[in-house]
Amino acid sequence: MTSTAGEPDRAPVDVSRETWNAQESDTPIGAEAERAVRLMHAASEGLLPKPSRQRIFTVANQKGGVGKTTTAVNIAAALALQGARTLVIDLDPQGNASTALGIEHRPGTPSSYEVLIGEIPVEAALQQSPHNELLFCVPATIDLAGAEIELVSMVAREGRLRTALAELKQHDFDYVFIDCPPSLGLLTINALVAAPEVLIPIQCEYYALEGVGQLLRNIEMVKAHLNPELNVTTVVLTMYDGRTKLADQVAMDVRAHFGDKVLRTVIPRSVKVSEAPGYGMTIIDYDPGSRGAMSYLDASRELAQRGAPEQAR
Numbered sequence: 513m514t515s516t517a518g519e520p521d522r523a524p525v526d527v528s529r530e531t532w533n534a535q536e537s538d539t540p541i542g543a544e545a546e547r548a549v550r551l552m553h554a555a556s557e558g559l560l561p562k563p564s565r566q567r568i569f570t571v572a573n574q575k576g577g578v579g580k581t582t583t584a585v586n587i588a589a590a591l592a593l594q595g596a597r598t599l600v601i602d603l604d605p606q607g608n609a610s611t612a613l614g615i616e617h618r619p620g621t622p623s624s625y626e627v628l629i630g631e632i633p634v635e636a637a638l639q640q641s642p643h644n645e646l647l648f649c650v651p652a653t654i655d656l657a658g659a660e661i662e663l664v665s666m667v668a669r670e671g672r673l674r675t676a677l678a679e680l681k682q683h684d685f686d687y688v689f690i691d692c693p694p695s696l697g698l699l700t701i702n703a704l705v706a707a708p709e710v711l712i713p714i715q716c717e718y719y720a721l722e723g724v725g726q727l728l729r730n731i732e733m734v735k736a737h738l739n740p741e742l743n744v745t746t747v748v749l750t751m752y753d754g755r756t757k758l759a760d761q762v763a764m765d766v767r768a769h770f771g772d773k774v775l776r777t778v779i780p781r782s783v784k785v786s787e788a789p790g791y792g793m794t795i796i797d798y799d800p801g802s803r804g805a806m807s808y809l810d811a812s813r814e815l816a817q818r819g820a821p822e823q824a825r
């Protein structure tokens with residue numbers, strides 16, 4: 513498939529060198545084929561260092577539509593492709609992460625809701641991805657929509673997910689990503705209490721940093737009172753459009769604000785990335801030769817390298 517209007521051939525300035533090299537092939541089709549081959553071989557390259565202990569990320573930003581779900585599922589799929597056992601916990605009643613991973617989440621399916629309220633162990637809700645045997649998901653069903661209110665009257669309401677996930681230590685997941693709803697309510701608080709790391713996706717658009725201050729204050733509050741281990745370790749710039757000056761400005765602002773927490777890899781805006789969930793697939797499976805797939809692969813490697821034990825870097 514050739515580039516579409518949604519995928520300009522011009523590489524964004526911050527896109528990693530690997531992505532850039534792939535652009536240098538003679539033709540767009542040639543470049544795409546090269547990328548696809550590189551991605552298919554990613555698993556056998558053995559470049560991905562394993563974390564010394566399970567890494568749990570909360571993917572949060574109370575703004576909707578900034579790329580939380582897309583980033584969670586695609587980084588997870590890219591890590592799984594490279595041999596890491598990876599779990600995505602869908603904590604958004606919309607169930608978009610479940611959909612994107614091709615995971616059953618009809619009402620009645622054992623889900624994050626029952627796990628959260630302590631009705632079932634997390635193991636009982638685990639489903640394996642149809643595309644990768646190392647990739648798993650705890651789906652969200654519409655039942656989760658009521659949880660925000662139900663939780664209010666529950667004992668230890670902020671720590672329920674943490675308690676439920678304690679048993680995950682017995683599973684050998686290398687990575688766990690918790691996909692949050694677009695709010696700072698009790699579901700997101702539960703995710704922040706359950707994870708040591710926060711990954712914030714930021715869309716390269718107007719008002720990108722709007723609301724991030726509020727998110728950071730909430731994170732500080734959770735850290736002070738409920739989860740001293742909590743830190744924002746990773747910021748991902750999403751939906752970058754190299755044709756606009758605005759995108760560069762936003763990227764610069766975000767880097768000035770978050771420094772080296774921001775991954776060097778920037779996720780380009782790409783029609784393919786937005787099409788993939790419609791087929792119950794991540795971009796990694798839907799179109800491995802696309803720039804979107806390559807950028808998520810690069811992002812996953814950066815994330816893995818940053819958390820690797822010193823000697824493996």
Ligand SMILES: Nc1ncnc2c1ncn2[C@@H]1O[C@H](COP(=O)(O)OP(=O)(O)O)[C@@H](O)[C@H]1O
Pocket residue numbers: 575576577578579580581582583608694750751752779780781782783785786787789804
């Ligand atoms: N890199 C991208 N290029 C094009 N569309 C994207 C990209 N990332 C996300 N989208 C689309 O933008 C919308 C919002 O993304 P999503 O990940 O669902 O955000 P959130 O989970 O923060 O609400 C979705 O329709 C998604 O397919």
Ligand SMILES: [Mg+2]
Pocket residue numbers: 580581582604608692693
């Ligand atoms: Mg989402």
